[in-house]
Amino acid sequence: MTSDTATTDLMGDVGQSKRFLNRRRRETGLGYLMLAPSLLIFSVFVFYPFFKNFYLGFFRTPPFPGLPARYVGLDQFREVLTSDYFTNSFRVTIVFALLTVPAGIILGLLLAMVANQRLRGIGAYRTIFSSTVATSVAVASVIFGTLLNPQVGLLPWLGLTTNPAILENPKYALFAVAVTTIWQNLGLSFIVMSSGLQAIPDEIIEATEVDGARPWTRFWRVTLPLLSPTVFFAFVVGSIVAFQTFGQIDLLTQGGPIDKTNVLTYAIYKALRDQNEGKAAVLAVALFGVTLLLTTAQMRILERRVHYGN
Amino acid sequence: MARVVLDHVTKRYGDVVAVNDLSLEIRDREFLVLLGPSGCGKSTALRMIAGLEDLSGGQIAIGDRVVNDVEPKDRDIAMVFQSYALYPHMTVARNIEFPLRSRKVPENERGPLVEEAARALGLSDLLDRKPAQLSGGQRQRVALARAIVRKPSVFLMDEPLSNLDAKLRVQTRAELIELQRRLDATVVYVTHDQVEAMTMGHRIAIMSDGVLQQVGPPQDVYERPANLFVARFIGAPPMNTITGTIASEGGSHILVTAGGAIALPSEVSGAARNATGLEVVLGVRPEHVRILPHDSETQFALDATVAVIESLGHERHVVCRLADEQMVIVRQTVETQRPLEGTAVRLSADPVGLHLFDAATGLRLDAPDPQLVGDGE
Secondary structure (H helix, E strand, O other): OHHHHHHHHHHHHHHHHHHHHHHHHHHHHHHHHHHHHHHHHHHHHHHHHHHHHHOOOOOOOOOOOOOEEEEEOOOHHHHHHOOOHHHHHHHHHHHHHHHHHHHHHHHHHHHHHOOOOOOOOOOHHHHHHHHHHHOOOHHHHHHHHHHHHOOOHHHHHHHOOOOOHHHHHOHHHHHHHHHHHHHHHHHHHHOOOOOOOHOHHHHHHHHHHHHHHHHHHHHHHHHHHHHHHHHHHHHHHHHHHHHHHHHHHHHHHOOOOOOHHHHHHHHHHHHHOOHHHHHHHHHHHHHHHHHHHHHHHHHHHHHOOOOOOO | OOOEEEEEHHHHHHHHEEEEEEEEEEEEOOEEEEEEOOOOOOOHHHHHHHHOOOOOOOEEOOOOEEEOOHHHHHEEEEEEEOOOOOOOOOOOHHHHHHHHOOOOOOHHHHHHHHHHHHOOOOOHHHHOOOOOHHHHHHHHHHHHHHOOOOOOOEEEEOOOOOOOHHHHHHHHHHHHHHHHHHHEEEEEEEEEOOOHHHOOOOOOEEOOOOOOEEEOOOOHHHHHHEEEHHHHHHOOOEEEEEEEEEEEEOOOOEEEEOOOEEEOOHHHHHHHHOOOOOOEEEEEEEEHEEEEOOOOOOOOOEEEEEEEEEEEOEEEEEEEOOOOOOEEEEEEOOOOOOOOOOOOOEEOOHHHEEEEEEOOOOOOOOOOOOOOOOOOO
């Protein structure tokens, strides 16, 4: 009798788990079906080009169009990645990121803190501060190209002239493009920092006032730690954006003078323009690698100092 | 320790008057509760004492010093916020230490002070935790520890118990009373909960629409509400109010309601004499109403029907409907005979428990206190 009951129970269990498995399988199938459209689009526009790019790096593009590309294995990688052209480009990209990212975050944060005050007419400032978001790279570049123009620009009007002109000056060209970029990104940085500041509860700031913290202490000990997830986000995303800068380089300097503003994306573009697909592919892989390494490093090292809320 | 004096304090936001001409003295070492419904201006008043809001008019003094233009940090106050406002990225110890650190108290003095405050609130084992790892009650205690660590003259508390569950609230209430006694501190405590106000305050100040309604010891306010607002706000279930007109008949006064008339006992006839012909509101607390059989002959009773009986275990609330549809709640002990729902009864009241208010102004009619301020402890 006892064993009978046990058997039935066991059978019941088996039946149940079978039904459960069937249901799970059906749900999984439905899940993939729903994912299919985006998977398809990603495959065509992201995954395939991504892997194809690695593949292209193994083939040397012949010097004359029309000849077949030749498989050279890793030779081309070694060649391109050890060339002065690449190391210069790499250095320019790093310097450009160092010039634009921290300055963009600090200025955005400063503006956000100003705009976070409860003052009459502060809304107008908020609009002005965030207005560069609505400005395209092309417009920003034209504005700064004009301002920096040696004949009609603002600098000569102020009596600040360089020889050669600033955008053709190996010493200042990258700096000038960086300033344009900081200005262009300031609106977004301001909005991100503002939203971060507004997420800090008023009562916490009031508590610091009652507790006797001076503004400086309040900023370093309370505001900044509570803002750290936002700053970290801005840092990672800002770095990736800086590494992909193209528009303002193309419009203002075309990578010159003497490759002083030839960031990696522009170097890739130039290789493609010269119809050297192989070289462009290797440079693209390098850019991917650098971005990946840097982002991972930021995640590993900086995230430890980030405080996420409750 | 210090007293706090609000002198004709007003706060306006544009056209909205949040606090209107508030004059109030909080005595040294007093536990004063600011009580009122949400939006009555009590929190704004507290925030003005803290210095988190500017005054539109009047002045505030803490101790002997007018503090209108003194920064919050220099007012010698500590505040406990409704949300506790703990610093989420700091440990409990760091949170408690923060006011000392901000004031540049030397490090070797900070440690013992933090330990003392933590011990006073039973937080000694939690010093290394972050606020996110604490329960609501523990967070609340950290907020209190952060307030007491600096030994300020005045503690300001803005609904500090409202985020706790009911059981913990009762327990913390008692702990707060003890803490105030031990610290011998002046406390201004804001709440919308009349039970907190009644149980904790030496005196309670009741506000409505930015205006102070009455100040006094809890029992005084309960027994002699200065106006209808206070009468209805204090007490649960609330005071019964019956609207009618005063008429004079022979030597005595009667209250004429839509559902019938009752003779007023001599206890309130003094007040009634001046109000003859006036529309008034008769107030009587549920515990002062008695249910009599429908054939009772007493002249101080109104006819009613028992509508609903709510049993609470230790007592019951009998909701009765008068002939003119006004409702009267009667609080009964369980020992009293339970009436049947739907039966006709007569309701009478203890004469001492009757309150007469002017229906137009809401003010108490029998010898209203001109100051609205009760004294005595």
